[in-house]
Amino acid sequence: MVDIGTQKMHDGVTRPLPPVILGKLGEDPKKKTLLIYGHMDVQPALKSDGWDTDPFVLTEKDGKMFGRGSTDDKGPVLGWVNVIESYQKTNTEIPINIKFCLEGMEESGSVNLEGVVRGRPDFFETNVDWVCISDNYFLGKSKPCVTYGLRGQMYFYIEVVCAKQDLHSGVFGGSVHEATVELSHIFASMVEPNGKIKVPGVMDQVDPVTDEELETYKTIDFSIEDFRGDLAAAKLTEDNKADLLMRRWRFPTLSVHGWQGAFAEPGEKTVIPGKVIGKFSIRLVPSMTFDHVEKAVVSHVMKVHESLGTQNEVKCYLAKKPGRPWKAETSTPNFQAAINAVTDVWGVKPDLTREGGSIPITLVFEEVTKKSVLLLPMGSCDDGAHSQNEKLNRINYTKGMEVFANYINRLGKE
Amino acid sequence: MVDIGTQKMHDGVTRPLPPVILGKLGEDPKKKTLLIYGHMDVQPALKSDGWDTDPFVLTEKDGKMFGRGSTDDKGPVLGWVNVIESYQKTNTEIPINIKFCLEGMEESGSVNLEGVVRGRPDFFETNVDWVCISDNYFLGKSKPCVTYGLRGQMYFYIEVVCAKQDLHSGVFGGSVHEATVELSHIFASMVEPNGKIKVPGVMDQVDPVTDEELETYKTIDFSIEDFRGDLAAAKLTEDNKADLLMRRWRFPTLSVHGWQGAFAEPGEKTVIPGKVIGKFSIRLVPSMTFDHVEKAVVSHVMKVHESLGTQNEVKCYLAKKPGRPWKAETSTPNFQAAINAVTDVWGVKPDLTREGGSIPITLVFEEVTKKSVLLLPMGSCDDGAHSQNEKLNRINYTKGMEVFANYINRLGKE
Numbered sequence: 001m002v003d004i005g006t007q008k009m010h011d012g013v014t015r016p017l018p019p020v021i022l023g024k025l026g027e028d029p030k031k032k033t034l035l036i037y038g039h040m041d042v043q044p045a046l047k048s049d050g051w052d053t054d055p056f057v058l059t060e061k062d063g064k065m066f067g068r069g070s071t072d073d074k075g076p077v078l079g080w081v082n083v084i085e086s087y088q089k090t091n092t093e094i095p096i097n098i099k100f101c102l103e104g105m106e107e108s109g110s111v112n113l114e115g116v117v118r119g120r121p122d123f124f125e126t127n128v129d130w131v132c133i134s135d136n137y138f139l140g141k142s143k144p145c146v147t148y149g150l151r152g153q154m155y156f157y158i159e160v161v162c163a164k165q166d167l168h169s170g171v172f173g174g175s176v177h178e179a180t181v182e183l184s185h186i187f188a189s190m191v192e193p194n195g196k197i198k199v200p201g202v203m204d205q206v207d208p209v210t211d212e213e214l215e216t217y218k219t220i221d222f223s224i225e226d227f228r229g230d231l232a233a234a235k236l237t238e239d240n241k242a243d244l245l246m247r248r249w250r251f252p253t254l255s256v257h258g259w260q261g262a263f264a265e266p267g268e269k270t271v272i273p274g275k276v277i278g279k280f281s282i283r284l285v286p287s288m289t290f291d292h293v294e295k296a297v298v299s300h301v302m303k304v305h306e307s308l309g310t311q312n313e314v315k316c317y318l319a320k321k322p323g324r325p326w327k328a329e330t331s332t333p334n335f336q337a338a339i340n341a342v343t344d345v346w347g348v349k350p351d352l353t354r355e356g357g358s359i360p361i362t363l364v365f366e367e368v369t370k371k372s373v374l375l376l377p378m379g380s381c382d383d384g385a386h387s388q389n390e391k392l393n394r395i396n397y398t399k400g401m402e403v404f405a406n407y408i409n410r411l412g413k414e
Numbered sequence: 415m416v417d418i419g420t421q422k423m424h425d426g427v428t429r430p431l432p433p434v435i436l437g438k439l440g441e442d443p444k445k446k447t448l449l450i451y452g453h454m455d456v457q458p459a460l461k462s463d464g465w466d467t468d469p470f471v472l473t474e475k476d477g478k479m480f481g482r483g484s485t486d487d488k489g490p491v492l493g494w495v496n497v498i499e500s501y502q503k504t505n506t507e508i509p510i511n512i513k514f515c516l517e518g519m520e521e522s523g524s525v526n527l528e529g530v531v532r533g534r535p536d537f538f539e540t541n542v543d544w545v546c547i548s549d550n551y552f553l554g555k556s557k558p559c560v561t562y563g564l565r566g567q568m569y570f571y572i573e574v575v576c577a578k579q580d581l582h583s584g585v586f587g588g589s590v591h592e593a594t595v596e597l598s599h600i601f602a603s604m605v606e607p608n609g610k611i612k613v614p615g616v617m618d619q620v621d622p623v624t625d626e627e628l629e630t631y632k633t634i635d636f637s638i639e640d641f642r643g644d645l646a647a648a649k650l651t652e653d654n655k656a657d658l659l660m661r662r663w664r665f666p667t668l669s670v671h672g673w674q675g676a677f678a679e680p681g682e683k684t685v686i687p688g689k690v691i692g693k694f695s696i697r698l699v700p701s702m703t704f705d706h707v708e709k710a711v712v713s714h715v716m717k718v719h720e721s722l723g724t725q726n727e728v729k730c731y732l733a734k735k736p737g738r739p740w741k742a743e744t745s746t747p748n749f750q751a752a753i754n755a756v757t758d759v760w761g762v763k764p765d766l767t768r769e770g771g772s773i774p775i776t777l778v779f780e781e782v783t784k785k786s787v788l789l790l791p792m793g794s795c796d797d798g799a800h801s802q803n804e805k806l807n808r809i810n811y812t813k814g815m816e817v818f819a820n821y822i823n824r825l826g827k828e
Contacts, residue, residue: 170771173667184601253587258676357584
């Protein structure tokens with residue numbers, strides 16, 4: 001249990017952070033070692049968000065196991081534990097040494113995990129041969145994949161203050177430059193409804209698309225029409241497979257998550273919020289850098305604010321530690337073992353995919369271990385990680401565990 | 415106690431609405447009758463909104479009585495009760511008959527009150543000579559006023575649905591036309607940060623400003639600099655007294671209150687909301703009509719939505735019954751009694767003011783009673799009705815009650 005310090009919470013109370021758990025199973029010098037990463041914290045969830053069942057009681061229905069964290073990432077972590085238990089209960093020797101690194105702050109940007117990984121060379125630099133992270137999803141609902149790329153993330157706040165407190169909209173409406181209105185104008189200036197980022201400079205560092213890369217999208221099993229139908233979206237931002245996958249994997253996106261400080265409950269409150277915090281994030285791709293993006297965003301927001309002439313108090317800043325994008329070499333024995341394990345268990349060669357999401361620690365593992373890192377997903381695309389009614393299919397869970405065991409056995413032959 | 419029916423709440427449960435209370439004190443046919451209106455419901459308030467004290471425990475400090483409803487409108491209602499009690503305890507005959515109409519749904523648009531007022535001619539049409547409403551505020555902090563105009567209100571929702579549920583912004587970012595982004599564009603198209611309404615047609619019916627009206631602003635005691643300082647706003651939308659008062663009283667305004675369905679809590683949730691409801695209201699002035707404004711707003715929102723090309727599901731509609739604007743004749747004996755009562759008690763002639771806020775029932779009282787209706791405020795401009803730390807100054811409360819009694823005595827001589 002590695003202490004990662006405390007955090008002053010939003011209620012003003014300082015609480016200890018959940019420790020990082022480091023575990024070793026086997027230290028046989030004749031065996032190679034796999035480092036497994038997972039996380040046990042989850043996104044916020046309330047029944048009133050629109051869940052059909054209590055988000056914190058695992059509920060199985062029609063082969064689906066519903067519950068917050070079922071797919072992201074408690075299910076996969078438990079899968080590894082079950083696999084090890086099955087070796088033990090059948091008195092089967094595990095052909096490799098295993099190390100675990102489990103954390104409880106992933107959904108908050110893996111607070112202090114980088115420090116742990118860099119600060120414990122005995123654990124992470126020495127005696128690690130491969131790294132496996134199971135914290136993402138199939139591209140579709142049923143065809144498995146192995147993942148070699150991730151987007152990074154920068155989460156920003158824009159604070160706008162127009163008055164020292166909330167104001168009655170009848171008494172004060174028309175006299176102040178409303179914070180919510182200024183924020184609407186700022187957001188509208190940053191991104192088009194079709195997702196195209198309008199902040200000058202943000203696209204500058206994005207790697208150009210090569211013909212070779214374009215070629216890879218052709219064979220990937222992905223139905224854009226199924227994807228659209230599952231979301232119940234009338235129209236997607238792109239109308240063909242390659243363009244849509246590229247929008248999700250290899251181009252940056254800007255998402256507007258919400259407003260803090262404005263009226264957000266049901267009903268009609270007639271207030272002019274005195275202070276509103278707009279929240280948005282940008283997903284990063286190779287070779288975007290934090291500094292460049294932060295400067296571009298902050299300078300754009302302040303420029304737009306100036307041009308609006310409100311003289312409101314406006315601040316734009318990073319809300320948490322950003323996460324870098326990642327792209328791996330897939331010809332390594334680690335990748336080959338995973339690809340072959342999936343092929344054995346599912347009877348189909350997995351697609352090699354990238355992911356739109358962010359697992360910031362991936363890059364740190366790669367840097368510190370100097371070994372091949374891969375993502376071996378257990379869940380499907382429609383699991384609803386971060387959403388209402390998050391679930392993990394029972395078949396994904398059972399086959400996923402078979403894949404883990406097959407992968408361990410294959411690594412044991414390396 | 416007049417039953418006004420039930421309402422299906424946002425939690426799905428149908429509950430009885432608080433009844434309207436009608437009261438009579440005295441039915442002496444030789445005396446004339448004053449109808450007094452007040453309300454006992456309040457705006458929502460949570461300590462966590464930023465209150466220094468429990469909003470539902472009246473707390474006095476430095477001559478200020480803090481608590482939700484202290485000024486809007488429990489304080490004034492209690493004031494009338496105290497005044498009557500003082501007549502009774504001193505064995506003084508009340509020189510007029512008094513009728514009370516107290517409701518509990520004012521902050522939700524006075525649900526069904528209009529029906530009660532129109533449906534009980536025995537109470538409202540017969541034997542009413544004057545109407546007095548104490549549910550507004552001084553223009554400044556200390557100089558009293560009597561009020562002859564109010565803005566109306568129309569409260570709108572804009573629903574934008576981009577997907578059937580919330581989406582992980584990493585996995586889905588870049589593929590959908592985000593509801594929050596479309597809403598930002600729609601809001602930005604409706605109003606400038608300086609409050610100028612951009613919805614075509616909304617300004618068409620606004621009465622033109624006459625030279626005579628302009629003249630009246632000159633003598634009103636109002637410091638634009640104090641007003642700005644109290645709000646801690648760096649800059650107001652207008653830089654002179656008359657223009658600012660007109661923006662607050664006699665021009666319509668559009669306020670954006672918030673988003674329902676997006677992430678609104680502290681912290682960093684990385685979600686693309688599937689459905690967001692944007693909430694805004696327009697304050698109406700003579701001679702704007704509901705039909706015209708509603709058509710203009712809905713047609714503009716749908717036109718902007720079409721032009722954005724998202725094919726999201728977008729709806730714009732009135733969230734509750736709208737309230738009409740009101741402007742009264744000030745030469746009536748009712749107004750003169752109120753003006754003279756204030757002059758007696760405060761030693762200064764009150765300003766004749768209009769109000770930016772809405773008390774929809776005012777017009778209904780005027781129509782049904784066919785008598786002079788006036789607003790006689792008790793609280794000050796900085797009381798923070800609808801805001802955090804709402805308060806009523808003790809001096810306003812005590813002098814306010816003296817004004818009520820003096821006004822009753824003067825009406826008794828009519």
